[in-house]
Amino acid sequence: MAATDIARQGEGCRTVPLAGHVGFDSLPDQLVNKSVSQGFCFNILCVGETGLGKSTLMDTLFNTKFEGEPATHTQPGVQLRSNTYDLQESNVGLKLTIVSTVGFGDQINKEDSYKPIMEFIDAQFEAYLQEELKIRRVLHTYHDSRIHACLYFIAPTGHSLKSLDLVTMKKLDSKVNIIPIIAKSDAISKSELTKFKIKITSELVSNGVQIYQFPTDDESVAEINGTMNAHLPFAVIGSTEELKIGNKMMKARQYPWGTVQVENEAHCDFVKLREMLIRINMEDLREQTHSRHYELYRRCKLEEMGFKDTDPDSKPFSLQETYEAKRNEFLGELQKKEEEMRQMFVQRVKEKEAELKEAEKELHEKFDRLKKLHQDEKKKLEDKKKSLDDEVNAFKQRKTAAELLQSQGSQAGGSQTLKRDKEKKNNPWLCTE
Numbered sequence: 001m002a003a004t005d006i007a008r009q010g011e012g013c014r015t016v017p018l019a020g021h022v023g024f025d026s027l028p029d030q031l032v033n034k035s036v037s038q039g040f041c042f043n044i045l046c047v048g049e050t051g052l053g054k055s056t057l058m059d060t061l062f063n064t065k066f067e068g069e070p071a072t073h074t075q076p077g078v079q080l081r082s083n084t085y086d087l088q089e090s091n092v093g094l095k096l097t098i099v100s101t102v103g104f105g106d107q108i109n110k111e112d113s114y115k116p117i118m119e120f121i122d123a124q125f126e127a128y129l130q131e132e133l134k135i136r137r138v139l140h141t142y143h144d145s146r147i148h149a150c151l152y153f154i155a156p157t158g159h160s161l162k163s164l165d166l167v168t169m170k171k172l173d174s175k176v177n178i179i180p181i182i183a184k185s186d187a188i189s190k191s192e193l194t195k196f197k198i199k200i201t202s203e204l205v206s207n208g209v210q211i212y213q214f215p216t217d218d219e220s221v222a223e224i225n226g227t228m229n230a231h232l233p234f235a236v237i238g239s240t241e242e243l244k245i246g247n248k249m250m251k252a253r254q255y256p257w258g259t260v261q262v263e264n265e266a267h268c269d270f271v272k273l274r275e276m277l278i279r280i281n282m283e284d285l286r287e288q289t290h291s292r293h294y295e296l297y298r299r300c301k302l303e304e305m306g307f308k309d310t311d312p313d314s315k316p317f318s319l320q321e322t323y324e325a326k327r328n329e330f331l332g333e334l335q336k337k338e339e340e341m342r343q344m345f346v347q348r349v350k351e352k353e354a355e356l357k358e359a360e361k362e363l364h365e366k367f368d369r370l371k372k373l374h375q376d377e378k379k380k381l382e383d384k385k386k387s388l389d390d391e392v393n394a395f396k397q398r399k400t401a402a403e404l405l406q407s408q409g410s411q412a413g414g415s416q417t418l419k420r421d422k423e424k425k426n427n428p429w430l431c432t433e
Helices: 003-011 024-038 054-061 115-132 163-172 190-206 219-229 270-280 282-304 319-426
Strands: 040-047 079-089 092-102 149-154 178-182 242-245 248-255 258-261
Touching (some): 040 115, 054 092, 054 149, 163 190, 178 270
Parallel strands (some): 149 178
């Protein structure tokens, strides 16, 4: 049966009465029991400048003392510190993760302060997407680290939002559910606080910042959520110190001029925040994170990877068809690159061969020049040798002739002397003369 035929049958679904009790009315109870046995997770991101009481407010919200080191104002950049805690209330278990922005707003140049926060949120989405795309998924045991709520702490200046706050919230509103709160609201008066809330709301609207709105589609919570939406941003005070007020021990802050009660709605909006964040809308925050923010990230990521739901003719496009089209496209690009690389390789080989031939030709020419030069030098040396040999032979001939003349002269001189001596003996008068 074709898928279109199945769809038509579904559209024509009829309602039939039951003759007796069947038992599927226990499905909600089954779902509750399964959810309780598995436990729940909730992840809160606290964004705000150092010293606005983020850790104290978390301790106050969950009525416990979370371990953590106090942050300083000397951080070179914004760092995100994540801590996970297992909480138990009655028979319900909650795995709570609190992520704090250490060093946010402490730098002189605050231009890129929001980038580490965005990268952290995207990293959690990416981790969930990779787990979802695995062949063997274990999502029922996977620790979901996606941020469900972002509590943005606003300094109680009483004037207007800082540019850092506007830029950061604008960058984050498409990635996380933002709940703005005015921290340490006991630092300004009631009238200033009212004006400050109006100013903040006006600036958020004029700058197009989308904050989380408590849902009003459920009749059971529509009235209270609609009322609470009008109280945003919440002006809160946090304190883990308990003071005795009347006959009760209550969380409060003691000042020289009086006492501020954390859970007194006439003093601050802490109770409203706790009701909206934990007791009424925690599941909606989780659902919004998955169905809105994560789906947006997932869609953009898959579109970047080339996946789409429809073809150019707006017809349905299955994942298998997308995969095949992407695979063929990739193979085509691969073959094209291989051909380009082959041609480039051939071209480079030819160029190298031409260079080698040119170098070989130059070597041969140089060799011929050197050979000719060697032959010329050799010929010159041979000519010089021959000339020297001729000179030596001529010298020897002259020497021999000189020696011969000398010997002949000495022989002639000796014979003349003997002749004179003989004449003297024969003629004595020659001696007297």
